[in-house]
Amino acid sequence: MDILTERLKIRTLTKDDLYKLAPILADEDIVRFSLTGPLKEEKEAMNYLQRIMDHHARFGFGLYAIEEQKSGSLIGLAGLLSQSIQGESKIELAYRLSQDFWGKGLGLEAASAIADHAFARLHINEIITMVDPRNQKGLAIAERLGMRPWKKTVLFDIPVSIYLLQKIEVVPYREEWARQFEEEKNKLSEAFKNVGIRFYHIGSTAIPGCFAKPIIDILGTVPDMTLLDATGNLSSALNYEALGEYGMRGRRFFTKRGTTAVNLHIFEESDPETERHLRFSKYLKENKEDRDSYSKLKLALAEKFPSNIQRYCLGKELAIKLIDIKAAEALSERISAPEAPLKKENWTPDEVLKALELNMLRQMTTFAKYVPNMEIVFQKDAVCLRSNINDDTFNIVLAANFPKAKAAHRVKLITDLYTSQKLPFSFWIGPSDKPADLDQHLKAAGLHLKEEDIGMAMPMDDFTKTQTPAGLTLKRCKNKEDLLEFCKVLESVNISPHAYQQIYSPLPEILYNGDSPFEMHTAAIEGKPIATGMLVLSANVAGIYYVAVHPEERRKGYGRAMMEHLLERAKERGYLMAVLLSSKEGKLLYENFGFKDLCLFKEYAWSPPRT
Numbered sequence: 001m002d003i004l005t006e007r008l009k010i011r012t013l014t015k016d017d018l019y020k021l022a023p024i025l026a027d028e029d030i031v032r033f034s035l036t037g038p039l040k041e042e043k044e045a046m047n048y049l050q051r052i053m054d055h056h057a058r059f060g061f062g063l064y065a066i067e068e069q070k071s072g073s074l075i076g077l078a079g080l081l082s083q084s085i086q087g088e089s090k091i092e093l094a095y096r097l098s099q100d101f102w103g104k105g106l107g108l109e110a111a112s113a114i115a116d117h118a119f120a121r122l123h124i125n126e127i128i129t130m131v132d133p134r135n136q137k138g139l140a141i142a143e144r145l146g147m148r149p150w151k152k153t154v155l156f157d158i159p160v161s162i163y164l165l166q167k168i169e170v171v172p173y174r175e176e177w178a179r180q181f182e183e184e185k186n187k188l189s190e191a192f193k194n195v196g197i198r199f200y201h202i203g204s205t206a207i208p209g210c211f212a213k214p215i216i217d218i219l220g221t222v223p224d225m226t227l228l229d230a231t232g233n234l235s236s237a238l239n240y241e242a243l244g245e246y247g248m249r250g251r252r253f254f255t256k257r258g259t260t261a262v263n264l265h266i267f268e269e270s271d272p273e274t275e276r277h278l279r280f281s282k283y284l285k286e287n288k289e290d291r292d293s294y295s296k297l298k299l300a301l302a303e304k305f306p307s308n309i310q311r312y313c314l315g316k317e318l319a320i321k322l323i324d325i326k327a328a329e330a331l332s333e334r335i336s337a338p339e340a341p342l343k344k345e346n347w348t349p350d351e352v353l354k355a356l357e358l359n360m361l362r363q364m365t366t367f368a369k370y371v372p373n374m375e376i377v378f379q380k381d382a383v384c385l386r387s388n389i390n391d392d393t394f395n396i397v398l399a400a401n402f403p404k405a406k407a408a409h410r411v412k413l414i415t416d417l418y419t420s421q422k423l424p425f426s427f428w429i430g431p432s433d434k435p436a437d438l439d440q441h442l443k444a445a446g447l448h449l450k451e452e453d454i455g456m457a458m459p460m461d462d463f464t465k466t467q468t469p470a471g472l473t474l475k476r477c478k479n480k481e482d483l484l485e486f487c488k489v490l491e492s493v494n495i496s497p498h499a500y501q502q503i504y505s506p507l508p509e510i511l512y513n514g515d516s517p518f519e520m521h522t523a524a525i526e527g528k529p530i531a532t533g534m535l536v537l538s539a540n541v542a543g544i545y546y547v548a549v550h551p552e553e554r555r556k557g558y559g560r561a562m563m564e565h566l567l568e569r570a571k572e573r574g575y576l577m578a579v580l581l582s583s584k585e586g587k588l589l590y591e592n593f594g595f596k597d598l599c600l601f602k603e604y605a606w607s608p609p610r611t
Contacts (some may be wrong), residue, residue, distance in 0.1 A: 001064065005113045007536050008106065009067040010078060012056075017065055018042075018049050020074040022144065024098050031096065033132035055081065061122055063094065066110050071167065074107050074570050075101045078110040080118055080127065085162065091118065093129045093165075108141050115145060115284065115292060115307035119167040126166040133161050148255070149241075170211050170295075177205040181216050188264070189216070195231060197222045197266065198337055202277045204298070208285045211295035213302075220266035221274050223340040224540060226351060228266060247380050248273075250397055250539065269339045269537045270517050272366045276324060278335040283327035294319055314378060325370050328508035334515055342574045344540040345482045352457045352541070353599055356579040357399070357430050359543035360601075363536045364396055366518070376587065377417055381410060384417055386425075392450075392605050393496045394503065395425035404435040411441045422608040431569055432600040436509045442604045450605040453581040455541040456595040460542075460576050463594070465564045465565065467543035474565045477520040478513055480505055485529040486520050493548045495532060519569065520546075523562050524555070533562040535570060542570030544580040561591060 003010040011013055024030055025039040025048060039045045055061035063079035076093035093114055097107050111129075118124040129147060131138040139161070147163035153162070176535050181201040188199055203217030204210045220292035221226050229252075239256055246253035250271055254264040267274050285293045301315040347355075365385055368374035374394065375389040381401045387394040395418055402410040418425040427447055439449075468474070477483050487500035512518045517538045530553040536543035544566050549559045567578060581601060 003064075003117055004069070005109050007069055008110055008113070009069050009115075010064045010110060010113055011067065013049065013052060013063065013065045013077075015053075016047065017074060018046060021045065021049070021065075021077070024076060024096060027099065029099060033135040033138065034096070054128075058604070061091075061118075064114075066095075066106075067095070068106075075106070076110070078114050080114065080122075080124075083128070083130075085128070085151075090128045091124055091126075093118070093127045102137075105514070106282055107137070108144050110232065111141055111145060111309065115165060116305075119306035124167070125169070126164060128165070129163050130155070130160045130365050133159060145307070148243075165198060165307060167306050168302045168309060169213060170298045171214055172207075173207070173209055174214070176222075177212075177214075177216060178342050181206070182217065184216060184218060184260065184262055188220070191238055192220070192228075192231075195222055195227050196340075198269075200336065202265075202281050203263075204284075206281045207291060209288065209295075209297055210284060210291050215261040215263055218262060218264045219274060219277050220264060220510070221269040221271075221336055222266060223269055224344050225250070225252065225266075225268050226344070236241065249361055249383070257404055268539065269336065270540070272362060272517055274336055275334065276328075276420045279327040279331050280320070280323060282335060283323060283330060287326075290323060292428055294323065298435075310378075312352060317375075317378075321369060321375075322538065325372075325508065328370055328510050332510055339515070340574070343576055345576050347577060348457075348501060348596070352577065352579070353431060353455070355539040355541045355577070356455050356457065356543070356598060357432055358539040359536055359541050359579060360430075360581065361399055362517070362538050363534070363543055363545055364398065364409070367503060367507060367511065368574060370508060370511060371503055373502060379414060382414055384414060385419060386423065387502070388423075389496075389498050390422040390424060391496050392426040392607070394498070395423050396428065397425065398428040398433075398435045400427075400429070400438060402434060402438070404437075406443070407435050407438065407441050411438075411445050415445050415447070419606065419608075424605070424607040427604045429602045429604065431455075431601075439604065445606075447604040447606045450603045451583065453583060453601045453603065454587055454597055455579070455588055455599040455601055456582055456587075457541075457598045458590075458595040460571055460578055460592060463567050465568045468561050468565075471525055472523055472558060472561055473525075474521060474523045474562070476569075477522060479509060482522065483512075483520065485524075486522050486532050488521065489529050489532045489550055490546060492550045495546070495548065515573075521562065521565060521569070523558055523565070525558075531562045532557045533566045535566050535568065537573055537575055540575070542567070542573075542578045543580060544576040559589065563589075563598065567593075 001012050022045050025045050026039045031038050038135060039048055052063045059082050061080045065074055066076040066078050068075050076097035081092045081094055083090050083092045093111060095107060095110055115127060118127050129142050131142055142163040145165055147165040150162045150164035152161050185199045196532045197220045200219045202219045204212030205216050240254040243253045245251050250267060252266040256262045297319050300310045361383060365376060365383060366383050368376055377384040377386050382397055383399045385396040395413055397529060415524040428443055477486050483504040484500050487504055490499055491497050505571060512520055515534060519535040520532045522529045530550045532545045534545040547562055
């Protein structure tokens with residue numbers, strides 16, 4: 001058997017390989033986290049090799065030799081082993097690599113090839129890998145493969161973490177999925193009855209006629225996520241595993257495997273993701289051509305990447321975005337139940353800070369999911385917004401959460417997403433971003449500090465609006481013509497001239513109309529727009545952005561009038577806490593309203609050298 005990858009050849013072992021493998025099997029560093037330990041004696045190594053060959057003869061698979069194609073050198077072992085884990089029969093993915101070839105990604109390359117071989121050629125449906133919790137490289141490879149934690153146990157007096165990877169299986173729609181959802185919904189409603197969560201069936205298993213992975217996706221919406229977090233893990237009684245945000249800020253993700261496999265996604269009801277998920281399912285239910293096309297794509301991706309869930313998901317991204325755009329253009333009304341009429345009232349300082357960061361994240365990234373020339377590049381430890389617009393307003397990195405030891409490496413990889421295409425970009429650092437010395441890594445990577453903004457917050461209990469200046473009319477943007485006026489004012493204060501054509505013009509109207517979390521407002525004198533403001537009503541706070549006044553109309557009270565208009569509108573929609581980012585120059589204006597300092601944001605920037 002031969003498996004060829006980009007740099008490796010994986011082949012059947014022979015007895016002639018013994019002396020080439022002996023140094024690897026005896027190396028204490030290589031086998032430091034192995035259950036067998038080093039094999040120092042020739043007889044031990046020979047017996048080990050014989051056991052491998054016997055295993056292959058019995059099961060039809062086993063460990064294989066890894067050769068580097070370039071040199072022809074035998075550099076390690078990788079393959080599959082039959083194991084019994086607490087009475088359950090499992091197939092383990094195992095590998096060992098010569099130290100001379102560490103740090104080059106070859107372990108991941110070999111493991112990926114073996115996983116593909118298991119699923120595509122051996123028709124195995126799931127594999128495990130057993131990792132000593134101290135083995136950081138082994139844990140990283142398991143995560144890169146898309147494996148998820150399965151259980152922890154002790155083998156030969158050694159604690160091990162066991163990770164599970166299941167074959168990506170896409171099957172025709174099954175009538176039983178609707179029934180399974182209803183049964184699970186009833187159980188969840190009882191378990192979370194004191195939190196006020198509503199549950200909806202989403203994803204492909206909710207769409208009759210659509211091919212899907214046989215996993216029920218359930219969306220839960222909650223008025224206040226802190227209520228859910230305060231309850232502890234209510235899902236434990238239902239055999240769910242809590243995985244935190246799991247790569248999506250503001251979400252709580254739970255998963256359950258068994259007779260009925262379930263992914264449970266819980267968002268706050270004002271999170272734009274809730275309506276996006278529901279629109280997607282509703283649109284495909286009603287549009288057969290797009291539904292069939294999406295099914296064919298998933299079948300092709302599952303066949304091409306049977307073991308790589310990340311590449312499978314990345315392969316769907318563009319299709320999902322195009323469907324999201326069509327769904328938003330086709331639908332004009334909210335699908336989920338109306339939000340709670342009154343939002344969160346009692347706050348701790350830490351809760352306000354986290355809400356500000358989340359609100360800011362949604363303001364910067366949500367529209368990108370509906371604009372053809374923008375994308376959110378998947379990174380598990382940062383949010384990366386990239387466009388083909390030559391403006392750092394629309395190329396942004398934020399919400400970084402890098403391990404301290406890998407920060408320099410992660411900064412380089414992420415900045416390369418922009419510098420390789422000569423795109424100017426901004427890298428925002430907020431109070432929750434990690435590591436603490438992230439700004440030093442950005443400076444070392446060639447970025448400079450562009451500006452510092454002060455995060456501010458104000459409870460709105462005592463806010464009352466004063467009299468609007470004579471002749472000033474304020475309105476909410478409801479169509480493309482209104483958005484054009486909004487963008488012209490922004491352009492007058494040197495906020496991107498690309499904003500309307502590239503960002504706002506393509507937006508489906510449902511994203512900024514009705515009870516959408518996003519509201520854009522303009523103020524006009526004698527029909528001429530002279531001021532702007534944006535509300536982002538999410539994370540239980542009213543985020544205020546883009547308060548701007550045309551340079552010719554300043555110092556006439558129009559900026560204050562727009563602020564009061566936005567605050568009044570937020571209170572009308574039940575919001576009791578306002579947040580914003582202020583420059584040092586604008587801070588006094590907001591302090592006069594009652595806003596107080598909360599935190600500091602730093603914006604670092606990079607631009608391509610001028611030629």
